[in-house]
Amino acid sequence: MAIRPTEYAKGQGSKAKADRDIIGLCVVVGTILLFVANGSSVMTDFVRGIVKGAHPRDQLLSTALLLNIALLLFGWRRYADLTNEVGQRRQAEQEAHKLARTDPLTGCLNRRSVSEALQEIIATARSTGHEVVAMMIDLDNFKRSNDAHGHQAGDAVLCEAARRIRSALPENSIIARLGGDEFACAAIYDPDHAEAIDRLVQRINEAVANPVEIDGLALEVTASIGLASTSVAETSEPSDLAAILLHRADLAMYQAKKAGRNRYCWFEQNMASELRYRSELERGIREGIPAGEFVPFYEKQIDLDTGKLTGFEMLARWRSPRHGLLSPEIFIPVAEEIGLISDLSESLIRQALRDAREWDPALTLSVNISPIQLRDAWFAQKLLKLLVEANFPPSRLDIEITESCLHENIGVVRTLITSLKNQGIGISLDDFGTGYSSLAQLRSLPFDRIKIDRYFVSNLGENKDSAMIVEAITTLGRGMDLPITAEGIESSEVLDELRKYGSFKGQGFLYGQPTDAQSVREMLAQSNQLLVAAPEPAQPAAAQPADEATTGPRSATA
Missing domain, CATH: 3.30.70.270 (Reverse transcriptase/Diguanylate cyclase domain)
Structure with missing residues (x-):
């Protein structure tokens, strides 16, 4: 049983009291001396009186003898009890000292x-x-x-x-x-x-x-x-x-x-400076999310057969006041470790849905989901809430799940995918070829699309192993009736090699660098793929406020 500090202090006081119990010791010693001094003369008379049934000749001394024996027994009992208490207190002190220094679960130091x-x-x-x-x-x-x-x-x-x-x-x-x-x-x-x-x-x-x-x-x-x-x-x-x-x-x-x-x-020695940098990142992420410093960038997705734009994949960027524009490889792992990836992702998705409302309804929006978010049993409900808030059609949203997520908790992933699919949201298996998914998992999970990892695509024409993997994935996709997106198309040579294996959607730097929402909006406006409100009837200039007279057409929301 654990000992509280007050109890431990009381125990220390009792221990000291027991160690200094002079009275008890004096009673024992005095009664022993008295018994030795008087016992020889009085005991004989006392025993003779008891045996013969007669009264002792000296009743006062006989009474004193009985009292002496009682005191002796009392003193000895008191001394024995206090000695036992001292032992218990010392044992409790040792146990308290041990508990204060060691971990109760493992027995290690604390x-x-x-x-x-x-x-x-x-x-x-x-x-x-x-x-x-x-x-x-x-x-x-x-x-x-x-x-x-x-x-x-x-x-x-x-x-x-x-x-x-x-x-x-x-x-x-x-x-x-x-x-x-x-x-x-x-x-x-x-x-x-x-x-x-x-x-x-x-x-x-x-x-x-x-x-x-x-x-x-x-x-x-x-x-x-x-x-x-x-x-x-x-x-x-x-x-x-x-x-x-x-x-x-x-x-x-x-x-x-x-x-x-x-x-x-x-x-x-350089690790100390890296730790300071990480601490700055952590603080910046905590402050940057509510400040709106994290913004979505968009990468084009193209139908390789027709060259037509089909949608965009959202990529996270951080406009840090201290460090400038940072890529997700720097801040996403930190956000995951400090438990803020869900807040960060929801903020980006909310902005992306608001941006995509202005696009042509034929254009889709793809969003990557962190493995940590897949452990959240309420993730599907949170995502649907964002869609309702933005008035964004679920059919235009595609959620990308990395292949490595499948072996972490397949039951939770299956429940999540089913819930999202029931709402009309598309599900893609991202980075296919780098994880551990099996054919049984692909058959049991209702994916809508497979995405080939950019490493295999970017090495086409240079690496035979990459070509074999791309061919195998393409054959698998056709057999399972799953369309395929190829990431990492960075040159026309890679594009030509990729077309040998079939029909794909593709994305990569060949079609342009990821860009922010305003640049996407301007590009879509030039190609008439941006929704705008119908122009309002003209009004006399005198009746038109000055700020409205210089304002162009307003964007409509889908």
Whole structure:
């Protein structure tokens, strides 16, 4: 049972009181002395009186003897009880101290105690001419596994991961759980054999990556590890060095995640500036979404047989006041990690639907959806709400889902796709050829279109493997009656090669760079593909306000 601070203080007071119970001790000692002094003379007379049934000759002394015996028993009982209480209090104190320093789930040190433990291990290493490496370990994809299988399974994974890490560490190492799925470790090593640390970290990566068997389930997680060593630190104070090592190891761990997870990375000086840049991005995203800094750009989609414009794919751009125009490769991963991708995506879709209302009704709008949004059970309802707000026909909207989403949670994806299809929204399988989807998944999911990943298309004519993949996907599309869009058409040579395999919709830089809403509007106006309101009857100039006299036709909404 946990002990609250007030109870612990009271326990300390009782312990001190028990340790200083002079009265009880004096009673015991005094009664023993009195019994020894008087017992020999009085006891004989007392026992003789009891045996013969006669009254003792000295009743006062006999009474004193009985009182002496009672006091002796009372004092001894009091002393024994207090001694037992002291033992219990000391045990509670030790347990409270342990709870204050360790993680109750894994038995590792906790965040409060890791710094002190690291200081001690640094001091020990320095006294023997050794160095210390600090490791920050974060379990990859743990949250997804925890959400899918429950917290009990998640706790089991954490305990097993801690056990595996602990077993891989050398003696006199430390391991702490900082919270969630993040661990910190430290080990002493010989600077003449620094390569041993790389072998150690590789063993930890391999150990954590082994599946964890829980109730018949094989749960798989990996670890991203950041390393920092005392050998390159600028200070010799253990207290300062402990904080520096943990911070640097954390920066390195973030780089390991950025590089692809399930790997380790040593700290380098440029990581600090990268962290500051990332912090600026995070702050900018949080402030930029409500400020309207994120805007949709549009890339043309063309019917390759006729050369006719069929629609646009919406691409995200960030007009940052500090960094200028940024591409989605920079800010989308950050928005996903900080939990703002849904807000960002909904803001862009809302703007895109408003823009597309002015286009010719034959033109479609394609929108990419983040895998994280597919985990939202209410995503379909949110999207339909945006369509209603914009008065935009669902049949003109096409949602693009990346192939890698299909193996994450096929049940949720199937429910989402079915819900959107029932509303008339088109569904495309994006980046086909780069993921793990099977023919069974393609047959069971009601996709309307397949999009070939730009990597295979842009290499046509130069790479035989790309040509074989494009041909296979084209054959598959014909067999399943699924039209195909080819991304990455960047030259006329690629276009000529692509036409050999069949009929496609295509997009790429050959047809122009992605552009903003105003440029699209001007282009569509020139080709008479922009909806405008019918001109109002002319009015006398005198009766027409000055601001309306200089205003052109207003756009109508679909």
